[in-house]
Amino acid sequence: xxxxxxxxxxxxxxxxxxxxxxxxxxxxxxxxxxxxxxxxxxxxxxxxxxxxxxxxxxxxxxxxxxxxxxxxxxxxxxxxxxxxxxxxxxxxxxxxxxxxxxxxxxxxxxxxxxxxxxxxxxxxxxxxxxxxxxxxxxxxxxxxxxxxxxxxxxxxxxxxxxxxxxxxxxxxxxxxxxxxxxxxxxxxxxxxxxxxxxxxxxxxxxxxxxxxxxxxxxxxxxxxxxxxxxxxxxxxxxxxxxxxxxxxxxxxxxxxxxxxxxxxxxxxxxxxxxxxxxxxxxxxxxxxxxxxxxxxxxxxxxxxxxxxxxxxxxxxxxxxxxxxxxxxxxxx
Amino acid sequence: xxxxxxxxxxxxxxxxxxxxxxxxxxxxxxxxxxxxxxxxxxxxxxxxxxxxxxxxxxxxxxxxxxxxxxxxxxxxxxxxxxxxxxxxxxxxxxxxxxxxxxxxxxxxxxxxxxxxxxxxxxxxxxxxxxxxxxxxxxxxxxxxxxxxxxxxxxxxxxxxxxxxxxxxxxxxxxxxxxxxxxxxxxxxxxxxxxxxxxxxxxxxxxxxxxxxxxxxxxxxxxxxxxxxxxxxxxxxxxxxxxxxxxxxxxxxxxxxxxxxxxxxxxxxxxxxxxxxxxxxxxxxxxxxxxxxxxxxxxxxxxxxxxxxxxxxxxxxxxxxxxxxxxxxxxxxxxxxxxxxxxxxxxxxxxxxxxxxxxxxxxxxxxxxxx
Numbered sequence: 001x002x003x004x005x006x007x008x009x010x011x012x013x014x015x016x017x018x019x020x021x022x023x024x025x026x027x028x029x030x031x032x033x034x035x036x037x038x039x040x041x042x043x044x045x046x047x048x049x050x051x052x053x054x055x056x057x058x059x060x061x062x063x064x065x066x067x068x069x070x071x072x073x074x075x076x077x078x079x080x081x082x083x084x085x086x087x088x089x090x091x092x093x094x095x096x097x098x099x100x101x102x103x104x105x106x107x108x109x110x111x112x113x114x115x116x117x118x119x120x121x122x123x124x125x126x127x128x129x130x131x132x133x134x135x136x137x138x139x140x141x142x143x144x145x146x147x148x149x150x151x152x153x154x155x156x157x158x159x160x161x162x163x164x165x166x167x168x169x170x171x172x173x174x175x176x177x178x179x180x181x182x183x184x185x186x187x188x189x190x191x192x193x194x195x196x197x198x199x200x201x202x203x204x205x206x207x208x209x210x211x212x213x214x215x216x217x218x219x220x221x222x223x224x225x226x227x228x229x230x231x232x233x234x235x236x237x238x239x240x241x242x243x244x245x246x247x248x249x250x251x252x253x254x255x256x257x258x259x260x261x262x263x264x265x266x267x268x269x270x271x272x273x274x275x276x277x278x279x280x281x282x283x284x285x286x287x288x289x290x291x292x293x294x295x296x297x298x299x300x301x302x303x304x305x306x307x308x309x310x311x312x313x314x315x316x317x318x319x320x321x322x323x324x325x326x327x328x329x330x331x332x
Numbered sequence: 333x334x335x336x337x338x339x340x341x342x343x344x345x346x347x348x349x350x351x352x353x354x355x356x357x358x359x360x361x362x363x364x365x366x367x368x369x370x371x372x373x374x375x376x377x378x379x380x381x382x383x384x385x386x387x388x389x390x391x392x393x394x395x396x397x398x399x400x401x402x403x404x405x406x407x408x409x410x411x412x413x414x415x416x417x418x419x420x421x422x423x424x425x426x427x428x429x430x431x432x433x434x435x436x437x438x439x440x441x442x443x444x445x446x447x448x449x450x451x452x453x454x455x456x457x458x459x460x461x462x463x464x465x466x467x468x469x470x471x472x473x474x475x476x477x478x479x480x481x482x483x484x485x486x487x488x489x490x491x492x493x494x495x496x497x498x499x500x501x502x503x504x505x506x507x508x509x510x511x512x513x514x515x516x517x518x519x520x521x522x523x524x525x526x527x528x529x530x531x532x533x534x535x536x537x538x539x540x541x542x543x544x545x546x547x548x549x550x551x552x553x554x555x556x557x558x559x560x561x562x563x564x565x566x567x568x569x570x571x572x573x574x575x576x577x578x579x580x581x582x583x584x585x586x587x588x589x590x591x592x593x594x595x596x597x598x599x600x601x602x603x604x605x606x607x608x609x610x611x612x613x614x615x616x617x618x619x620x621x622x623x624x625x626x627x628x629x630x631x632x633x634x635x636x637x638x639x640x641x642x643x644x645x646x647x648x649x650x651x652x653x654x655x656x657x658x659x660x661x662x663x664x665x666x667x668x669x670x671x672x673x674x675x676x677x678x679x680x681x682x683x684x685x686x687x688x689x690x691x692x693x694x695x696x697x698x699x700x701x702x
Binding site: 035062063064065066067068069070072073074077091092094095114154155156157186187188328 | 391394488489491492493496500502506507508511536603607608610612614615617618652655656659662663666667
């Protein structure tokens with residue numbers, strides 16, 4: 001890199017008020033294109049760091065990117081302002097975060113959903129296929145028609161990983177069951193298109209499905225509404241969405257990004273923060289299925305016992321859930 | 333110059349746009365006030381964020397480069413009476429051309445040849461993507477507004493398919509190709525200036541800005557200084573007259589759409605070869621649509637498009653700084669401010685123009701200074 005050190009920018013940037021004591025932790029987060037109020041992935045992170053803010057009183061800086069180039073810009077600007085740790089949300093930020101983390105080796109970075117292998121970066125990834133397997137098995141056990149549905153957001157490998165785990169879970173529960181699959185779209189708009197989500201869900205209900213799993217960010221809101229209107233069941237994702245329509249949401253596939261984000265800030269504050277890769281699966285409670293007052297009538301005791309034993313079997317390695325990303329195919 | 337009847341040219345070209353801009357900022361200021369932030373401070377942050385330091389200028393010019401290409405694409409088509417809304421898709425496919433070319437040749441060829449190949453590939457891919465709607469318009473009568481919009485979606489679906497299934501780097505979560513060899517990276521402005529001993533901070537601005545400016549000149553030459561450009565303008569002005577004069581409108585429509593698509597394809601040159609250095613999804617980020625606004629504001633003239641692109645580039649970059657500095661100003665609000673500028677200077681252009689021009693029409697008596 002021939003670039004001169006970014007001192008000029010930093011000084012210019014400092015002209016704007018920066019009322020931070022030097023010793024205090026000044027964490028920062030860069031949300032991705034979904035926006036922090038997507039009711040799902042980004043919002044999970046937001047919940048986690050809001051909890052951190054309430055508990056510790058430490059404020060954080062934040063930015064929501066609107067195009068590809070802003071990711072790098074925002075991450076670098078955070079680091080220049082002395083933010084530490086800097087948390088990037090979503091796999092798409094990996095190339096930008098890698099670049100910026102090299103430029104600021106003293107700053108601690110963290111990224112969720114992707115691995116960046118640098119000495120000052122903590123990478124947090126989830127085994128979404130394990131959690132999806134569990135909700136798939138629950139869907140198979142609950143379905144009366146033997147047909148269940150899956151509605152993904154944007155058609156990318158990550159969402160295929162959800163779909164693939166789900167299908168394996170359904171087939172494990174009922175080898176003859178049929179899984180109808182639809183992706184909402186091919187653009188990022190697919191993360192936030194509840195109307196189309198509702199349409200796809202209605203079409204799957206018309207074809208005989210009685211439970212639909214939505215792994216589609218904000219689009220899932222429409223899926224759940226359609227399930228409620230049709231008197232069928234839906235499965236939520238990422239955050240616990242059981243409360244959205246009590247009695248309609250069979251369960252939610254939890255991906256504890258909130259805990260992950262909280263831990264990044266918290267460990268940085270305590271001094272226990274470590275770089276490296278964290279893979280959060282069922283064993284680490286990084287993924288799971290949600291059971292609370294809103295859906296306990298939908299899942300009977302026998303099914304609960306089955307779910308517990310499945311979970312134990314996956315953790316013990318007796319059931320192997322194939323990961324789509326390992327070979328870019330759902331055929332293990 | 334202009335006396336008596338017509339208002340002086342500077343009124344129409346300078347004063348009216350400035351008044352419109354001021355109005356847009358006034359309304360934006362009220363909104364900022366309503367959400368409880370200081371509008372004056374917001375303006376200061378916006379302006380300083382756009383042009384206040386080297387990196388900001390770099391980002392502003394980088395955005396302007398994209399918008400310039402897209403604006404030129406819309407303008408060229410507009411001179412032939414065609415409303416090309418497909419800049420987004422043509423830019424996307426243009427980027428595919430650059431990406432495929434560089435993935436194939438980056439290990440074997442030096443930069444100048446790679447650059448030439450990339451320019452040709454982005455132009456060819458963009459043109460091909462615009463050729464289809466052009467052909468359908470000219471030979472089948474399918475309206476180009478409809479087909480170009482549809483082709484945006486087809487472009488997105490195609491790119492998604494290719495990146496998720498074909499071009500993806502194996503073992504990679506994110507649907508994107510491998511990174512090109514560094515030899516294939518179009519030099520950044522901070523690198524290029526470094527060759528002359530000028531140190532500037534890094535930004536995504538790269539040499540494709542020069543190509544954008546060259547394209548502005550080329551478009552001006554094409555439209556106003558060649559026979560071909562004359563044909564384009566005749567077809568756009570009056571198709572029956574063009575036919576009567578022996579011009580085949582169908583041929584002109586198809587050719588113009590190809591030129592338009594090629595220009596839009598250069599957005600891919602800036603993004604893929606200049607900034608991202610790999611093929612990835614959604615790098616067009618709406619520039620194709622902002623190009624429409626830039627062309628309208630710039631009145632389809634390259635000079636106007638340069639100015640409008642600078643304005644939109646400044647709004648993009650300054651808006652990002654605004655969202656960064658003021659927590660209560662979200663990115664959605666930045667879009668609102670950008671939208672207000674487009675509304676006042678584009679859609680509501682004729683609200684004030686007649687009145688302002690009328691004010692300057694009468695007071696100059698014969699013999700007075702114009």
